[in-house]
Amino acid sequence: MPNYKLLTPGPLTTSHSVKEEMLCDRCTWDEDYKGITQKIRTQLLELACVQEQDYTAVLMQGSGTFAVESVMTSAISDNDKVLIVTNGAYGERIVKMAHCIGLNYREYRVAYNAYPNEAEIKEMLEEDQAITHLVMVHCETTTGILNPIEMIARVAREYSKTSIIDAMSSFGGMEINIHELGIDYLISSANKCIQGVPGFGFVIAKRDKLLACEGNARSLSLDLFDQWSEMNKDGKWRFTSPTHVVAAFSKAIDELHAEGGISERYRRYQNNNQILRDRLERMGIHTYITAEKQSPIITTFLFPSEDFNFEDFYLYVKERGFVLYPGKLTEVDTFRVGNIGEIYEEDIQTLCDIIEDYMEGCQHA
Incomplete structure (x- = not known):
């Protein structure tokens, strides 16, 4: 070929050395492989500029969309309401998720080439006190627009709302200081700016927010809390993990550091x-x-x-x-x-x- x-x-062009990592077969129960998983989790927190006592990283099988849906089904309870900010197909996909899951949600939609308006978002939050969560896509690859992540994070903090950022196409390719921004959940994927291959996504979550998620999930395989709970013991994934992809991603992180x-x-x-x-x-x-x-x-x-x-x-x-x-x-x-x-x-x-x-x-x- x-x-x-x-x-x-994404998928995107990967280095020869990242591809080479997939030539070896690995066992999901093996200590060396579990060590790779834990290495990745630690390195993701370093890239996100957060401390392990405050945040944790959870890896989730599937495409980035699976990781987004794991957060949506796990972080938002039946008593919550989520405001979804959209200006592209990937934000609209989150709306579809909310509908399928059966979440209480509201969509704030603007044109594909426009930024969401801070005053309008604040007005919605003030008039609808039931809203507990704010969701937005950082880089909408529908168009390439880079949405104002700082504004959304600031508004979420000001109104004491839980912030969920889909940083699928931006994390690893631009600085995002999750600690300074106060983001509660940030989601990305192996096959984007860290330059791995498709097969899993990951969530960088505030520990206290994640701990409060227990029992919320409407899905067995996408239960973010249960995935974290199992993975946090020794690096073992709950269900069969994409071993070749995980090894390639570990190499890709090393190459990100080598690049500077x-x-x-x-x-x-x-x-x-x-x-x-x-x-x-x-x-x-x-x-x-x-x-x-x-x-x-x-x-x-x-x-x-x-x-x-x-x-x-x-x-x-x-x-x-x-x-x-x-x-x-x-x-x-x-x-x-x-x-x-x-x-x-x-x-x-x-x-x-x-x-x-x-x-x-x-x-x-």
């Missing part, structure tokens, strides 16, 4: 993103999100013309070694380009050369 560069928000930590990885991602946006802008391919709201993770681009054929464009780029991402917007035609993973400036420059050749070919056709 061709070894494409994935310019997607989150700050250096952010610098690389930001540089990738800036080059990409600047060069495509010069070709007449404009961004959907304005620069001040743009994350360094993934960028949504508007079709350059009405007759632009994305399928033809996609195949042209893929045949030259790069896989792009279709858009998720309904009101406008877009495509997306991610720049996380083992992607460097030379990769972005090569991609832009390919896109430039394609656009010139279209003009002469």
Whole structure:
């Protein structure tokens, strides 16, 4: 199979050494393997800038969505009500979760290219005293918008609400000081900015909040408290864990540190993103999100013309070694380009050369 560069928000291009970690089979009961699990949990807390006496890390089998749903079903009781802030498909997915679980919830929806309004959120909290939890996606990969995590965390603290942040596409790729922000639950996944492979998500939770979750879950396999309780004994997962993925993730964390930590990885991602946006802008391919709201993770681009054929464009780029991402917007035609993973400036420059050749070919056709 061709070894494409994935310019997607995860799964993404991984290093050869991360892939190599999956060549060995491991036993879930083995002490060495359980040691890998505990190593990961400790390192995640370090990356989150929190102390073990205040926070804990729980790993959960499945995609990132499984981890989000584990928090939603476990952290919110029948007596609670959650306000879900949405401006993209992944926030809307959380609304679907709340509906399926049977939670008492309210949605605050804004346009896909807009920030949630602080005054409007405060007004909702003041008029609806039943709300106990606030949920928001940090980086909405629907568009690439980077939502105001500081504002949401501050409002949650001001109104004594439990904060839940879906940081699926941002954690590990930009600094998030969970302790300073006072976030209660932060959720991410193995196959995003830490540059592992798909197979599990993780939750960084305040210990006191997690301890209060016992008995809340409406799911056996997604019970976050029970998963933590078992894992906290000696590193054993409750049910069969993705052993190859766990080993790869441990290696990916080591490589994050070797790169210079989150700050250096952010610098690389930001540089990738800036080059990409600047060069495509010069070709007449404009961004959907304005620069001040743009994350360094993934960028949504508007079709350059009405007759632009994305399928033809996609195949042209893929045949030259790069896989792009279709858009998720309904009101406008877009495509997306991610720049996380083992992607460097030379990769972005090569991609832009390919896109430039394609656009010139279209003009002469």
